[in-house]
Amino acid sequence: MAEAVVLLDLWVSPFGQRCRIALAEKGVAYEYQEQDLDNKSPLLLQANPVHKKIPVLIHDGKPVCESLIIVQYIDEVWSDGAPLLPADPYARAQARFWGDFIDKKIYEYGTRLWKLKGEAHQEAKKEFIEILKVLEAELGDKKYFGGDAFGYVDIALVPFCAWFYTFETCGGFSVEAEAPKLVAWGKRCLERESVSKAFYDPVKVYEVLKQAYGFE
């Protein structure tokens, strides 16, 4: 019997995009269910009663929440495709460390660029550029974060490339000038169908974020 795989998601969500990219990388067929977060569906509330957030992957009726946990789940369940996480325990731990770093830093510090003003804004800009430089140093001259193969850390970060335009517009700096290798890596990732299909025009993303957060 065919498996039932459902993704509760929102088109512009970088967290949802991670799951879509991982599913596409593994060639998993699934039903996409766009959610209205202003009017959460009973299914979403039942599937993610703790956080009440998208994305949620429902596999044969069982929900899995939190995007990076979903990506790891996808990697383990559909293990016959190319692995997203390395097999070596130390390399796996390192990949999880960078996924966690991205989760803790990019969204939190990036949104400060439009939430804060004056001196605090200047400080946020400095901190955010530092985060980009840390990531750029970790990438180094590798093709992808894990080396030659596209994987977990790339999936964690790449949806935020569509936010770079918003970060630089609100922050008053150029991502490419500060972290050129990171921008080149983003373009390389976009050559993959799994990524390009989940990606949206950065200017459109800017308009959505502007409306959602009410910045000028």
Ligand SMILES: N[C@@H](CCC(=O)N[C@@H](CS)C(=O)NCC(=O)O)C(=O)O
């Ligand atoms: N840490 C979560 C973040 C998910 C998240 O923030 N989802 C947002 C949409 S992008 C959401 O569902 N927000 C609804 C709410 O906060 O009520 C993950 O990685 O899945």
